[in-house]
Amino acid sequence: MPRSSRQNQRIKDERREQIMQAGLKVFARKGLAATKISDIAAAANLSYGLVYHYFRDKDELYLALVERALQGTLHLTAVALEQPGAAWERLRSLYAEMIAGMRATPEYYLIILQAQVSEPPGSAVHTLVGRYSEGIWTNLTTLIRQAQDEGEVEAIDAGELAFTLLATLQGLSISQTVDNQIPRIFPSVETLLRFLRPSISHDEDSHHAD
Amino acid sequence: MPRSSRQNQRIKDERREQIMQAGLKVFARKGLAATKISDIAAAANLSYGLVYHYFRDKDELYLALVERALQGTLHLTAVALEQPGAAWERLRSLYAEMIAGMRATPEYYLIILQAQVSEPPGSAVHTLVGRYSEGIWTNLTTLIRQAQDEGEVEAIDAGELAFTLLATLQGLSISQTVDNQIPRIFPSVETLLRFLRPSISHDEDSHHAD
DNA sequence: GTCTATACGTAGATAGAC
DNA sequence: GTCTATCTACGTATAGAC
Numbered sequence: 001m002p003r004s005s006r007q008n009q010r011i012k013d014e015r016r017e018q019i020m021q022a023g024l025k026v027f028a029r030k031g032l033a034a035t036k037i038s039d040i041a042a043a044a045n046l047s048y049g050l051v052y053h054y055f056r057d058k059d060e061l062y063l064a065l066v067e068r069a070l071q072g073t074l075h076l077t078a079v080a081l082e083q084p085g086a087a088w089e090r091l092r093s094l095y096a097e098m099i100a101g102m103r104a105t106p107e108y109y110l111i112i113l114q115a116q117v118s119e120p121p122g123s124a125v126h127t128l129v130g131r132y133s134e135g136i137w138t139n140l141t142t143l144i145r146q147a148q149d150e151g152e153v154e155a156i157d158a159g160e161l162a163f164t165l166l167a168t169l170q171g172l173s174i175s176q177t178v179d180n181q182i183p184r185i186f187p188s189v190e191t192l193l194r195f196l197r198p199s200i201s202h203d204e205d206s207h208h209a210d
Numbered sequence: 211m212p213r214s215s216r217q218n219q220r221i222k223d224e225r226r227e228q229i230m231q232a233g234l235k236v237f238a239r240k241g242l243a244a245t246k247i248s249d250i251a252a253a254a255n256l257s258y259g260l261v262y263h264y265f266r267d268k269d270e271l272y273l274a275l276v277e278r279a280l281q282g283t284l285h286l287t288a289v290a291l292e293q294p295g296a297a298w299e300r301l302r303s304l305y306a307e308m309i310a311g312m313r314a315t316p317e318y319y320l321i322i323l324q325a326q327v328s329e330p331p332g333s334a335v336h337t338l339v340g341r342y343s344e345g346i347w348t349n350l351t352t353l354i355r356q357a358q359d360e361g362e363v364e365a366i367d368a369g370e371l372a373f374t375l376l377a378t379l380q381g382l383s384i385s386q387t388v389d390n391q392i393p394r395i396f397p398s399v400e401t402l403l404r405f406l407r408p409s410i411s412h413d414e415d416s417h418h419a420d
Numbered sequence: 421g422t423c424t425a426t427a428c429g430t431a432g433a434t435a436g437a438c
Numbered sequence: 439g440t441c442t443a444t445c446t447a448c449g450t451a452t453a454g455a456c
Contacts, residue, residue, distance in 0.1 A: 171381025
């Protein structure tokens with residue numbers, strides 16, 4: 001009776017997604033090592049054993065989640081590149097979108113952070129992050145170069161600027177872990193992008209102390 | 211025979227420090243949960259059991275290390291405030307020092323990162339980080355205000371600028387975990403501080419798209 | 421003060437019932 | 439497809455020898 005095979009497939013997809021959502025939530029906060037499968041099962045409202053029916057082990061689930069998060073970010077940068085319009089506006093819009101996404105659902109950013117910070121160099125996750133990061137960085141660098149051609153961004157090494165932009169984004173995502181942090185004056189996109197803007201000239205380069 | 215009591219105290223201090231150094235190294239890379247006491251004992255070249263002779267449990271050691279790292283950072287900002295001279299130069303110098311320290315021994319920054327990212331809100335470490343962060347942020351904000359009075363920093367909310375500066379610093383410290391990362395164009399202090407500088411005027415605020 | 425050996429708990433992963 | 443029960447491994451923390 002292959003009658004319910006379609007239905008079954010749908011159930012399978014749903015459960016898998018359910019587990020991934022729960023996993024994202026927990027992994028993002030506690031990291032791989034501190035997360036117990038029982039935590040995920042509880043968050044997903046299903047039994048312990050079922051998680052192993054859908055994922056071979058904890059690492060496989062973690063890896064799948066990190067990759068999804070990376071794909072999302074890479075996709076954002078790719079879209080910004082393809083779109084028409086002024087490069088500076090696309091850049092501004094991209095960064096605003098990233099910041100907004102990070103504040104709305106920090107989990108995607110936090111799980112990448114977890115992977116970078118806690119996983120040993122050479123591990124599968126770490127390699128994965130490195131691979132995607134390269135693409136993200138390259139896209140962003142290209143976009144910055146275009147904005148520089150328009151004269152909207154100061155002519156500093158574009159790769160350096162892209163690197164800084166990404167580092168700042170990640171640094172800001174850390175603040176999303178804290179629920180209570182003192183004054184929490186989250187910077188505006190305008191402030192964050194100020195350092196890209198061209199300056200007329202700075203004449204105080206001469207008197208820098210040791 | 212209290213003859214060797216002085217000597218013993220010195221040995222005790224040495225061992226304790228030895229364990230802390232090893233603990234810093236391992237915790238900074240793997241985080242609290244993934245770190246085994248045996249890792250630390252191995253890194254310190256002493257036996258497993260001895261660690262428990264000097265620290266009640268893993269958490270106590272971890273907490274001590276996080277606090278030391280936080281004290282160091284807080285101290286840097288406090289010194290920068292007390293020092294004489296132009297505020298802008300003290301600010302520039304402070305940030306350069308922080309960046310240099312982060313690149314030389316990333317462990318102090320990474321362990322703070324670990325504490326923020328992986329520890330649950332409300333935990334002892336998390337509270338500790340919050341307390342120190344407030345002081346660090348306050349000092350930096352004060353310094354920025356002084357630089358604004360000198361006209362060396364754009365008149366944006368000083369707290370927002372301090373927040374951004376700290377977030378960027380932490381974001382950059384993440385890159386120190388990777389040994390291979392692709393182009394690794396680490397930004398210069400000049401680039402990082404660009405966004406603080408006063409701008410003559412920007413007249414393209416008008417045409418921002420959705 | 422420093423070590424090795426052991427007890428205990430916990431979490432990952434599997435087996436088998438429904 | 440989903441659950442509960444169990445096996446197993448490992449790591450924390452302690453006890454006791456040197």
